Amino acid sequence: MATILLIEDDALVRRGLQLALRRHGHAVRTADTGEDGLRELRAAEPDLVVLDVMLPGIDGFEVCRRVRSVTQVPVIMLTARGDDFDVVEGLEAGADDYVVKPARPTVLDARIRAVLRRSTDPTEGVRVHRDLRIDTAALTVSRRGEPVPLTPTELRLLLTLSRTPGRVFSRQQLLEEVWEHRYLGDSRLVDNCVQRLRVKVEADPAAPEYVQTVRGFGYRFGPV
Amino acid sequence: MRRSWPAALALLLAGCGIQPSGVDDAGRAATGVAPGVTLYFVDDDGRLQPQLRRINRLGTISEALALLLTGPGSSGLRTEITPSGPAPIVVDPRPGLIRLMTPLAEYEVTPLGIDQIVCTALGVWVQSGGAADTRVQVTFTLASPESERHRTCPRTG
Amino acid sequence: MTRRWWPRGLRIRLLVAFVLVAVTGAGAAAWSGARSASAALVTVTERRLTEAVAGQLNALTPQLTYPPNQAALDRLRAAVGTDTLVTYRALRSAAGDHTALVSDALRDAVRSRDRLSTQRISAGGVPWLLIGTPVMVTAPDGRQTRSGIEVYAVRDLAAVEQQVDGMTRSAARTAALALPLAVLLALSAAGSVLRPVRKLRDTARRLAAGDLDARSPPRGADELADLTVTINQMAGSLQESMAGMRRMQADARRFAADASHELRTPLSTLTAVVEVLASATDGMADDARESAELAITETHRLVRLVDDLMEVSRFDGGTAQLLMEEIDLADAVRDSLRARGWAGRVDLVAPPGTRLRVDRRRLDVIVANLVGNALRHGHPPVRVRITDRPALVSIEVTDRGPGLPGHVLPQVFERFYKHDAARSRTPGSGLGLAIARENARLHGGDLTAGNADGGGARFVLHLPREDT
Numbered sequence: 001m002a003t004i005l006l007i008e009d010d011a012l013v014r015r016g017l018q019l020a021l022r023r024h025g026h027a028v029r030t031a032d033t034g035e036d037g038l039r040e041l042r043a044a045e046p047d048l049v050v051l052d053v054m055l056p057g058i059d060g061f062e063v064c065r066r067v068r069s070v071t072q073v074p075v076i077m078l079t080a081r082g083d084d085f086d087v088v089e090g091l092e093a094g095a096d097d098y099v100v101k102p103a104r105p106t107v108l109d110a111r112i113r114a115v116l117r118r119s120t121d122p123t124e125g126v127r128v129h130r131d132l133r134i135d136t137a138a139l140t141v142s143r144r145g146e147p148v149p150l151t152p153t154e155l156r157l158l159l160t161l162s163r164t165p166g167r168v169f170s171r172q173q174l175l176e177e178v179w180e181h182r183y184l185g186d187s188r189l190v191d192n193c194v195q196r197l198r199v200k201v202e203a204d205p206a207a208p209e210y211v212q213t214v215r216g217f218g219y220r221f222g223p224v
Numbered sequence: 225m226r227r228s229w230p231a232a233l234a235l236l237l238a239g240c241g242i243q244p245s246g247v248d249d250a251g252r253a254a255t256g257v258a259p260g261v262t263l264y265f266v267d268d269d270g271r272l273q274p275q276l277r278r279i280n281r282l283g284t285i286s287e288a289l290a291l292l293l294t295g296p297g298s299s300g301l302r303t304e305i306t307p308s309g310p311a312p313i314v315v316d317p318r319p320g321l322i323r324l325m326t327p328l329a330e331y332e333v334t335p336l337g338i339d340q341i342v343c344t345a346l347g348v349w350v351q352s353g354g355a356a357d358t359r360v361q362v363t364f365t366l367a368s369p370e371s372e373r374h375r376t377c378p379r380t381g
Numbered sequence: 382m383t384r385r386w387w388p389r390g391l392r393i394r395l396l397v398a399f400v401l402v403a404v405t406g407a408g409a410a411a412w413s414g415a416r417s418a419s420a421a422l423v424t425v426t427e428r429r430l431t432e433a434v435a436g437q438l439n440a441l442t443p444q445l446t447y448p449p450n451q452a453a454l455d456r457l458r459a460a461v462g463t464d465t466l467v468t469y470r471a472l473r474s475a476a477g478d479h480t481a482l483v484s485d486a487l488r489d490a491v492r493s494r495d496r497l498s499t500q501r502i503s504a505g506g507v508p509w510l511l512i513g514t515p516v517m518v519t520a521p522d523g524r525q526t527r528s529g530i531e532v533y534a535v536r537d538l539a540a541v542e543q544q545v546d547g548m549t550r551s552a553a554r555t556a557a558l559a560l561p562l563a564v565l566l567a568l569s570a571a572g573s574v575l576r577p578v579r580k581l582r583d584t585a586r587r588l589a590a591g592d593l594d595a596r597s598p599p600r601g602a603d604e605l606a607d608l609t610v611t612i613n614q615m616a617g618s619l620q621e622s623m624a625g626m627r628r629m630q631a632d633a634r635r636f637a638a639d640a641s642h643e644l645r646t647p648l649s650t651l652t653a654v655v656e657v658l659a660s661a662t663d664g665m666a667d668d669a670r671e672s673a674e675l676a677i678t679e680t681h682r683l684v685r686l687v688d689d690l691m692e693v694s695r696f697d698g699g700t701a702q703l704l705m706e707e708i709d710l711a712d713a714v715r716d717s718l719r720a721r722g723w724a725g726r727v728d729l730v731a732p733p734g735t736r737l738r739v740d741r742r743r744l745d746v747i748v749a750n751l752v753g754n755a756l757r758h759g760h761p762p763v764r765v766r767i768t769d770r771p772a773l774v775s776i777e778v779t780d781r782g783p784g785l786p787g788h789v790l791p792q793v794f795e796r797f798y799k800h801d802a803a804r805s806r807t808p809g810s811g812l813g814l815a816i817a818r819e820n821a822r823l824h825g826g827d828l829t830a831g832n833a834d835g836g837g838a839r840f841v842l843h844l845p846r847e848d849t
Contacts, residue, residue: 010646016653023657080645102649102684105656171706172716184720184745187706216707216736242423242508242542245501247490250431253497255517256442257449257528262521274521282443347521352443356523379522 002116003027005046007037007063008078009055017050020105026112034063041067048112051095052078053086061093068094072151074115078103091192096153097179098186114180118156127162130223132201132210134162143201153178154197157190161211161221170218194219256352258282263292264343264379265301266336272343272379273301285322288348289313292340304337315345321374322349323361330364330371338362338370343377391578395571396564403563404556411552419545423501423538427510430536431499434512437461438532442516449530457532464535469528479509479535487513491531501538508538577605581612588612593620638694641687648687651680682810689812693796696819703740703823705847710735710767710774717748718765727752731767737774738847743820747828748776750813751840755780759837773826776842784832793830794818817842 004026008014011032018028029044031037034055041049049067053060064075077098079086090098096115099108127134133142139155141148150158156178161169169177175185178193194213198205212222260278267273277291290312295303311327322345326333333341342360350356359374441460446453454474458467464477482504490498491513500511516530580597587595593616599609655677662670695701711731718724748765755763759780768775785793792798797811814830821828826844833839 010649012650013646013653016650019657020653023660080642101645102652105653184716184742187741188704242419242501242503242538242545244503244508247486247498247500249494250427250497250499250512251435253495253514253517253525254435254438254442254532255519255525256439257445257447257516257530258443258518259447280446280448282447284443343521348443350521350523351519353439353519 002047002112003029003044004112005029005031005037005040005044005049007031007034007049007055007060008052009033013052017103017105017108021050021109021112024105024109026109034058034060034066037063038066041071041073046073047116049073049075050078050108050112051075052101053090054080061089064090064093064095068151072149074118074152076108076111076115087186087188088192091188094151094196096151096193097189110180115152117180118152118178129162129165129210129221131203134158141201148200150197150200153193154200157193157197158201158211158221161219165221165223168214168217168220174218190219252353254353256282258351261288261291262344262347262351263288263296264340264347264377265296265299265303266340267301270336272336272339272377274343274347274379275299275301282348282351285315285317285324285345285348286312288344289315289324289341292344303340304334305340306332306337313341317349317354319358320355321359321361322346323363325363326365328364329366330368333364338375339378342375343379346377392571392575395574396567399567399570400560400563403566404560407559407563408553408556411555412549415545415548415552419548422544422548423541426538426541427499427501430510430534431497431512434461434532434534435497435514438514438516447518447528454530457530461532461534466533467530469530477535479504479537480533482509482535483511483513483533487511487533488531491515491533495525495527508542510536510538512536577609581605581609584616585612588616588619593623634694634697637690638698641690641694644683644687648680648684652684655680686810686812689810689816692816693812693819696816696823701819701823704742705738705740707736707738708741708744710737710739710776713739713741713744714748714765714767714776717745718752720745721749721753723752723756726756726761726763728762728764729767730764732769735767735769735774737844739824739844740820743823747817747820747842748778750817751778751842754813754840755782755838758782772846774844774846776844777839778842779833779837779839781835781837784836785830785838790830794828 004021006014006017006021006028008017008030009032014030014032018030021028029040029046031040034057037049037051040046051060051063051067055063058066060077064077067073067075074096075094077086077090077095078101079090079098080101087098097111099111125136127136131144135141136159141150141155141158157174160174160177171187171190172185174190175181175187179185179189181189194211195205198208198211201210202208208222210222212220214220259280260276261281261283262274262276264272265275275296292303293305293313306328313327314325316323316325324341324345326341341362345360346356346358349358357376359376361372361374363371437460438457441457445457449457449469449472451472451474454467454469454472458465458474458476461467464479466473466475466480466483468474482502484500484502487498487500490496490500492515495515495517497512497514499513502509502511512534514532516528516532517525518528519525577597577600584595584597596613596616597609599606599613655673658673659677662673665673692701711729711733714731715724715729718727718729752763752765755778759782761781763778763780766777766779768777794814796815798814814828818828821842821844824844826842828840828842831839831841
């Protein structure tokens, strides 16, 4: 049971999704424009935002960027199609996942639950890797004593990689573990999330120390 | 057909040499042989008569005129040229005109005598292959219009 | 087979014709010049020789004893010179090695014609002039009778022939001089004639290659200029109709794209609410429940159809993008099969470690379509075989069904093509194979359809290796 903010301009689609998500047990707040949605975000403090990229006024990408600038709340984009420019732009704007329209409520619900699990899945102990301190119980990360704000997806990715330093994860493995995409996830989700994570935790994102690329295979956590 | 023309070209080039021919006419036959020389004298009727002197060859105009000046001998013919010493008649044959320079004065010879000289000279000329329409100019030692005349033999035309 | 020796190229043909004409003309002119010059030379030489003989004879005959004796004949012969034969009845006087050359024809002419006669002959490769004449007896009045003396002289024409040959050679040289000149002239003439032709050909070639902007500027007012103008006009009207067709095609595509895009909004609502409906069927009457289920099924089908239509519009509009990554092909195919629950129904024959850069999603679309078709329309066992070659990787999907009838093969990749009525009720949109092939081609590869040796359909996907 989570509170979901649905930002969608078409009244019938909005109503249909609201009905369906409610049936899956979520509390659904709705907004029909980006401005309205950002107001509602502050008022309702939802657990997750489902955002249509095609919005009148400020578009979905801009809404996503503004959401990200104030909170680490997970965002799921509704896009036209998996290989469109929308996906890249949405991921760069900070979205955690995306679902292609027309979205089947069961699929959307599965994604929502997977994203939410990332922020409520604590394990034991504290891992220290050089300057980086990862508290797996409190789910906080700090670098040289400074707290690093991470979205649930970024945190889950860092936790997954750092659990076994030096092990190489393929993008597909990461999609399954972090995004819970059991089959044929979009590897751009991983690549974009890695980029964002590096910006936050690395001293020099261009020469990563912790999240390293293994060309042709995937990523691993360093230092090894 | 195209391959035959190099052969034609070769033939053409070869054709530039001298080719054998059939028998071609190349002009009048040689002449000039004769059993003797014909001299002209005058008969009793005052007409010119030819007299063949058998000398087994034709000889030259000069020889014929020299014989003429020696007279007709005993043939019943006479000459109207007055014999006058041993000086010969100078013959200058040119195409179309034979000039005879006599050692005679005009009065030493009658017109018939002049015909004797002209016919004898023309006869030898024609017999040795000369043209029959050749004229004869007889010049005398003393200046006279007769010396300038171009004459023909009245017997042969 | 006829031997083709006449050259093909227009240029070389012009050149050859020009040179032939020029050289033939020059040769003919030179040859005829040489010919008439040599004829004149021969004539003059013959006349000179003949007149010499006649002159020598006429100079001597008046002094010659007649009828002649042997001594007279000898004198006559000596006067005429060497290679001379003089006869008189039984008497005969000859000197020189070549008097035997005197021909019977000449003797006959001398005896019958009473004229000076000549004849050119060739003996031992050398040309000779035979001169023959009877010696006539002329009366003071001009009448002629035969004397019985005959004179024959044989004269060498080799020197003349050398001169003639020299003229011929110089004529040939002159004609040969014309050759390089003719080649030069022919080259420039051919160039000026062929340059516009070549330009026109280049233009036509560009037009044929699809460059409809190609034109050649017409120059002058000859037939070639007319042709150029006509070709330009043709290209112009072709370009216009092509542009019109493209406009119509683009309009049609945009319409398809727009239509499917517009369909998505109501479909989004439908998709959302049919699941609510589905979860609420428990309390419904049978007919209402069945209706709800039908609505769900058809909604999903509609979604797929719209998805496929949009995918096709992207291919048509050229906006389809490849998302390449290096993957293990066997793993990828296995994942595709497993995700659809087909892993147990399909034999996968694959060499391990076949890695290739592909768009994973598009590969999945192809494999799913081919295997799905095989499972639906063919009989088991359905087999997927990956063949790894240096330049190319092939994925072959075969089944043991009835295979594809011959008349179907050329159309199998056409959009909305369904070769039997029964298939029209299957869940496919009718665009699956078309999309699969477009995906293959987007990779620079191809998808082919055929029948396996043992019966059954056989589809082969070829994917090129990028680095080869």
